[in-house]
Structure formats: structure tokens, C-alpha cells
Amino acid sequence: MKITDVIAHPLRAVPAKMQRTGTRDFPAFELVIVEIHTDSGVQGWGECLGRVGAIAYAGVVERVLKPLLIGQNPLDIARHWDRMRRALSGRSGGMLLEAIAGCDIALWDIAGKIAGLPIHRLLGSMGRTHLDCYASSINWASDEEAAEETRAALALGFRQIKVKIGKPVARAIERCRQIRDIAGPDIRLMVDSNWAYDVDETVQVARGLERLDYFWFEEPIPCEDIEGYRLLARKLDIRIAAGESDFTAWQVNPDGSIVQVTPTWSITGPATVAPSGASGSVTGTATSATIRDSRPARTVTRAPGSPR
Numbered sequence: 641m642k643i644t645d646v647i648a649h650p651l652r653a654v655p656a657k658m659q660r661t662g663t664r665d666f667p668a669f670e671l672v673i674v675e676i677h678t679d680s681g682v683q684g685w686g687e688c689l690g691r692v693g694a695i696a697y698a699g700v701v702e703r704v705l706k707p708l709l710i711g712q713n714p715l716d717i718a719r720h721w722d723r724m725r726r727a728l729s730g731r732s733g734g735m736l737l738e739a740i741a742g743c744d745i746a747l748w749d750i751a752g753k754i755a756g757l758p759i760h761r762l763l764g765s766m767g768r769t770h771l772d773c774y775a776s777s778i779n780w781a782s783d784e785e786a787a788e789e790t791r792a793a794l795a796l797g798f799r800q801i802k803v804k805i806g807k808p809v810a811r812a813i814e815r816c817r818q819i820r821d822i823a824g825p826d827i828r829l830m831v832d833s834n835w836a837y838d839v840d841e842t843v844q845v846a847r848g849l850e851r852l853d854y855f856w857f858e859e860p861i862p863c864e865d866i867e868g869y870r871l872l873a874r875k876l877d878i879r880i881a882a883g884e885s886d887f888t889a890w891q892v893n894p895d896g897s898i899v900q901v902t903p904t905w906s907i908t909g910p911a912t913v914a915p916s917g918a919s920g921s922v923t924g925t926a927t928s929a930t931i932r933d934s935r936p937a938r939t940v941t942r943a944p945g946s947p948r
């Protein structure tokens with residue numbers, strides 16, 4: 641038996657009397673009904689709360705989750721939950737917060753234009769006149785492609801390069817050795833595994849990175865595993881970088897475990913994290929006009945929307 645279709649129905653009903661809670665008013669009730677079809681003729685129905693913005697949740701169901709389900713056996717339910725959860729890893733704070741971030745950035749842009757100042761001045765400037773940039777990122781592709789991308793970054797003058805790694809662990813360590821051999825000892829190298837590992841695998845990779853003098857290890861484990869990050873920060877010598885999958889200041893670095901905080905403005909909005917949320921050094925991804933007067937063209941090689 642296979643899943644043949646997934647349809648999301650965003651619903652909105654306006655009650656005669658508005659619901660009023662202690663924190664907000666709800667002029668309408670919203671939810672999403674999910675309809676799943678199979679080639680056996682059996683249909684399943686489900687419900688997402690979708691309390692506000694049901695149409696957005698329906699978009700996630702149909703554009704993000706549906707492709708994971710089509711053609712699959714509907715009875716592998718636990719496997720599907722895991723795959724769907726993984727597809728949304730890094731989104732734990734909610735996609736609606738990302739929608740707010742886009743509005744937040746645009747509003748700061750307006751404020752900066754009205755004031756005639758770059759936004760970093762409005763946010764309480766650190767007085768920096770330049771930023772160190774790194775090439776991001778060498779893809780987790782073939783050895784030949786990785787070598788070619790590394791040489792291209794070096795030819796552009798980058799002195800810092802970030803490398804994407806994944807599984808298997810042994811291949812990841814070998815990839816890091818390959819890049820170090822190409823870059824030489826004077827180039828600062830970092831890795832980003834985008835939550836590929838568990839804690840034990842992270843320790844294995846990190847030991848290799850420490851021997852190869854890598855500077856930081858970004859998002860080794862799922863961003864939701866705060867206890868895992870605490871454990872890694874205590875156990876490892878290499879810096880652990882994280883935070884770009886967090887959505888609000890209070891999510892970032894609650895106890896100082898994370899040394900390198902990497903917020904992504906298009907998730908958080910510029911003001912949400914930068915002034916108050918992080919201790920230690922902060923790096924960000926310049927995807928907008930938010931830090932426009934500190935955005936040299938070479939700062940970030942990735943295009944907005946590409947893997948972070």
C-alpha cells in the first residue's frame with residue numbers, strides 16, 4: 641500500500657462572540673484538516689491546531705511534508721514522523737517567527753532610512769570598521785568538487801573557509817584532512833555538519849578536527865538537544881558554534897555553553913538576538929540590508945535561501 645496524495649485544508653471560522661484570553665483576542669478559530677489518500681482506497685484524516693495562520697501550516701504540509709510521504713507505505717508511521725521531524729529540524733521555534741523576522745528587518749530598514757543611519761548605529765554600534773569574512777561553504781560533495789571549491793575560495797583571497805561535513809564519520813574526518821592539506825596551516829578552517837551527528841559521533845569527528853587545528857564545529861547535533869550541547873561544550877576542546885537555528889534571544893546560549901553564536905537574521909530579525917541574547921563572539925549571515933554598511937560583497941558566498 642502506498643500514499644498517493646496529501647491535501648491540507650486550512651479552515652477559518654468566525655464565531656458570533658470573539659474568544660478573549662488573558663493574553664490576546666481570537667476573532668476567528670483556525671485549524672488545518674489533513675487528508676491522506678492511498679492506492680488501496682483508504683483515506684486518513686488528521687488535524688493541525690494552526691491557531692493562527694492556518695494557511696501557512698497548510699503550505700508546510702503540502703510543500704514540505706507531502707513530498708516525504710508520497711509513494712511511502714502509510715503504515716511506517718514512526719519512520720514518517722522521524723523523517724518529517726528531521727525535515728523541519730532547525731525550525732523548532734516556528735515558521736511564523738521567520739515571517740515576523742522578514743517584517744522586523746524591513747521595519748528596521750525603514751527606521752534606518754528615516755534616520756539616515758545604518759541600522760547597526762540604531763542597534764547600538766560596536767564601532768567596528770571591518771568584519772573578517774569567511775567563505776561559506778565547501779560542499780559535502782565529491783573530493784574533486786571540494787578541492788575545486790577550496791582552491792576557488794583561496795584564489796578569491798579568503799583566509800577563512802567553512803566546510804560542510806556529514807556521514808560517515810571517517811569520510812568526514814578524511815575530508816577535513818584533505819581541505820587542510822590544500823589550504824595549508826595558516827588558513828582558518830571551520831566545519832558545519834547541520835545536525836548530522838549524535839553526541840558520540842560528534843566526539844569522534846571533533847577529535848579529528850582538533851588534531852587538524854579546525855577553529856569551530858558548527859551545529860554538530862540537532863539544535864533542540866540543549867543537554868547534548870552542554871555535554872559537548874564540557875567535553876571538547878574545539879569551539880562549538882550554534883544558535884543559527886534559534887529564534888529568540890532567550891533560546892540562545894542560556895548558560896554560556898556555546899562560545900560561537902551564529903544567529904541568522906532572516907530567522908530572528910536583527911534586533912531580537914543581537915543586542916541582548918548572546919555572550920562571546922557573534923557572527924551573522926548578511927542576507928539583507930540589516931548590516932548594510934558592513935557588508936562587503938565577498939562576505940558570504942552563499943545566496944539567501946541556500947544551505948546555511
Ligand SMILES: [Mg+2]
Nearest residue numbers: 832858884948
Ligand atoms: Mg550553519
